[in-house]
Amino acid sequence: MDTLSKNREQIIESIKTLPEDSLDELINFVDYLRYQATEKQSEKTSRNFLLSVAALGTSVEKRDN
Template identity: 50%
Template sequence: MNTLTPTRQQIIEVIDNLPEDAFSELVSFIGYLRYKAVETKTAQPHNSFLLSIAGLGASNQKDVSERDEEILASEVNPIRG
């Protein structure tokens, strides 16, 4: 197999020349390749964790630390928590 992209026939010839004890490893590897192909197709694009939390602390207010208790009191129900 001298070419960079082997043909089916070349792959079949290589498989035919493998020793019998290599078949179980070959089947395992082919199973992995099939799994990898399916996973690649179904994988959803995901954003980086750092990009997803980049704007968490953004606020239009300059300093809310003076009003933190007031802000929390307005957001939390005192009876239910």
């Protein structure tokens, strides 16, 4: 079993043992983690775009031959 599968199984088992009133908080935390991941990806994309516009990033140029 790979590490990702082990981590998922561990998370699932931990969730099963949580008291019912903790599930709302868990959902909020998972939503926050998803939001954070989305923001990081968005920031990375924006940074790459700005660097390419400023000609500081990697770009592919078409050449007329």
